[in-house]
């Protein structure tokens with residue numbers, strides 16, 4: 001007997017929640033307390049008791065450890081505790097994949113995907129080390145003034161823009177879409193703070209080709225998502241939202257140090273995206289709405305090309321604000337405001353928004369959003385992406 | 395001659411596992427030494443314990459010419475470290491080394507930080523000694539080559 005090895009249709013998302021989002025270092029509460037609040041709110045959203053949660057899945061070395069969460073929340077039993085390797089947000093969709101895999105293989109019944117951040121408590125991502133010496137990989141870049149995340153990715157994007165004659169306006173369109181959608185989302189930190197072309201063009205360079213508005217914020221907060229077996233999807237308050245596919249990884253050599261990735265001018269999805277479509281059984285044209293992780297806008301451009309939404313040579317034509325605005329754009333993009341303008345929860349906010357689109361509960365709702373994609377942390381390794389689907393896809 | 399970047403950035407030291415010691419020792423002697431496999435003769439960088447071409451552990455270091463081309467570049471404006479607060483813009487280049495299997499290394503591009511930057515432009519290495527540090531170290535920068 002052959003066993004179909006897929007996550008398609010095996011699990012459903014039944015609850016999501018986020019805490020209030022704060023500017024970096026502004027959380028009035030410690031990180032672990034934020035995590036607890038997010039999990040409890042997600043359980044409430046699903047209408048379940050927190051005691052039923054039997055697994056946790058996270059990424060980017062989240063500090064809110066699964067056993068500690070289970071004990072603090074008084075869950076009945078812990079069955080899976082999964083951490084996706086890799087920093088940044090590359091694991092945001094992988095955390096969903098790993099949770100789903102645990103459920104699909106009978107290891108767990110109710111897994112919470114989690115990310116919590118109170119960086120004021122623990123130090124900041126976007127600044128270099130304050131140490132006298134540096135060794136290992138950092139020794140080959142830090143002494144040359146290369147140490148921030150923006151700098152780590154700038155040269156990939158520059159090479160991509162050079163190879164395909166991609167213009168700065170393509171990056172700008174990504175930033176404008178996020179800010180446009182944030183104006184309808186009261187949760188967004190940039191709610192009430194619109195951005196237009198002139199603001200973007202006048203903003204200072206951080207590192208070429210990234211203006212200030214090409215770079216994500218750093219924020220405090222927590223978010224959580226509850227997954228259960230698909231056959232229970234209709235027992236909960238929200239409309240069914242099924243996982244159609246979730247994959248992670250990267251191409252050969254992506255992790256080579258000192259910028260020696262052989263396929264350098266990419267977002268690391270060249271082998272990942274085809275596997276996602278194969279598992280989900282859909283094509284790019286079937287995707288109704290897209291959340292694509294903006295650590296830096298240039299990564300969104302490359303990630304969307306690698307997911308087949310346009311050819312590299314079509315970027316300058318396709319990456320226009322009107323194509324990305326919900327509800328009527330060709331491919332509504334980052335409809336919560338995304339990392340740039342809602343909040344930077346290392347992508348879990350984007351995953352939640354992808355689910356809300358299927359539920360019909362977005363603040364920038366796309367009509368009949370049956371196929372909803374989320375692309376996580378471009379340009380790192382491993383990366384990941386996933387697709388959620390409505391009842392109509394099953 | 396003053397250094398390209400203001401002083402105060404972390405100083406590089408060889409990794410505790412010894413993997414890149416020959417690289418740093420080579421720069422002190424104004425020589426670019428990178429990993430080369432004794433089994434398949436393939437070059438690789440950054441340093442690893444085994445060869446990613448043939449998986450041999452017989453990986454040594456060989457000197458190669460500090461001559462390459464700009465594979466990509468970045469002009470930095472936002473100071474990412476207090477030592478760079480008054481630096482102003484500066485340029486980092488990713489240099490591809492055709493004579494070492496097209497491996498790449500990171501350095502600064504000397505000259506006007508506002509100069510036009512061109513992928514594919516030929517560059518040649520310039521060793522920048524930091525002798526007043528303990529331990530002393532040397533960085534490898536780049537300048538345009540005709």
Ligand SMILES: [Zn+2]
Nearest residue numbers: 431434445448
């Ligand atoms: Zn070899």
